Amino acid sequence: MRDFSHDHRWLSINTATVRKQRGQDWPLPQILDACAQRGIRAISPWRDQVAAAGLDTIARQVQALGLELSGYCRGGMFTYTDAASKQAMRDDNRRALDEACTLNAACLVLVVGALPGALSGSPAHRDLAGARAQVTEGIAALLDDARERGLPLAIEPLHPMYAADRACINTLEQALDVCDALDPNNTGALGVAVDAYHVWWDPKLHQQIARAGRARLLALHVCDWLVPTTDLLNDRGMMGDGVIDLKALRASVEAQGYAGYSEVEIFSAANWWQRDGGEVLDTCIERHRRCV
């Protein structure tokens, strides 16, 4: 396993971690400058943050600062209720791919969606198996576009508590089943993003990481699971503050040959989003060295 204790060469910051500090948006250009000033070499930005600053502006800044993108957040939300919403979803996913290419991202992260309408509190139906079939179909279609562009797709299994409203791919095993079905030759065009928060509980975690192997392991996201957790979405912990054995997780993916970034992604409405952004980044660096 790589030694992270002396530097933060392999730290990436998912920019949702510092997107809104003390109620104020922290604009993406300022986040990128603050990362570069601290020797942080990689980021993973969200589409709305990029759009707010302008894609070309961010692309130039990323290049000027010598930053890499460990991923781009995000494509997906593949489920639909009619032909019009299906078409809009496909078009939007193609745009996400194009943006990821412009920014030279390592992969497009896919949060695959779940029961249509559930995220706004009005689920159109209870057919989870049907939603899963739409997701597989949507990934298959996007994979053609991704192959053309040479931009890998990373399916991110989300914690089962998001199965209704955010993503109906909920285990690494399930994600890898989709990968095997759609990319049986393991070409590198399709893989998974392993986010500690979503998968740490899984009794088959290490077995499925071994199954994934190097070619399917496209991203590693870290944060921590707090006890108690007081909110289903925005109460993630800083690495070291919770119960996830992050070193064991990293050892497991690195044993398969993973040599990329560990990307910090923390949604924390009551704690980290209430602090100065620079303090959060400094803490990420210190915890990345000590706890990841």
Place this chain on the structure above:
Amino acid sequence: MRDFSHDHRWLSINTATVRKQRGQDWPLPQILDACAQRGIRAISPWRDQVAAAGLDTIARQVQALGLELSGYCRGGMFTYTDAASKQAMRDDNRRALDEACTLNAACLVLVVGALPGALSGSPAHRDLAGARAQVTEGIAALLDDARERGLPLAIEPLHPMYAADRACINTLEQALDVCDALDPNNTGALGVAVDAYHVWWDPKLHQQIARAGRARLLALHVCDWLVPTTDLLNDRGMMGDGVIDLKALRASVEAQGYAGYSEVEIFSAANWWQRDGGEVLDTCIERHRRCV
């Protein structure tokens, strides 16, 4: 599949559903009377409710009212940090078994525990695999006592969001792996409690119900998953108010020959626990007929 639409012969009430209404404890003897008055034929009480009224008092009342126990809540919490806490856990589980026998319960439900201390906010370690090993060892020891008494143990896999603090058995597959290891001859002494809330999201749900088969399916619990869910513990929904396909779940367990109760277990601090207990029971009856 059995027709539930015309009566509620196979409805059981988990008494946590109405334990505290509008801030006032509803004593178990009154809950039992209210159930019997409505033609509800089965209950599943919690140990602390029984203890508050007295075990013998409840045993006599259950018999007088002709009630059955679809289960007894609960044994488990098998993880420990030292010899003294291990011994205390084993003694307490034996007492739970004896109480279940006195009440003639169909099974003792096991919520197996997770990282020691996590439930009070101070996890002793991050070794989830170690906790799982202690759980298997604890079930093995209790199984000897259960066999002597002829009282089946039902492992209840809990939703992965409880993996840190309540139960580190989080899927039906994992629970059945433990059953197969400890009871390879499928004697009926060890099985699972399938609670819709905990397992509905699982892509392997129906496959694993088929694997369980009749002998391992000891209990079926129902409620619903709300969107949004605002609390990790106490925001369960009444059947029909959420996204779980309860009829499909019941069809799946009944296809294996399950012919027991469907037990309503709803923890709902902001909604159902704020209503009159009788209204809650009446609603359970109506929803059991229409939605389960």
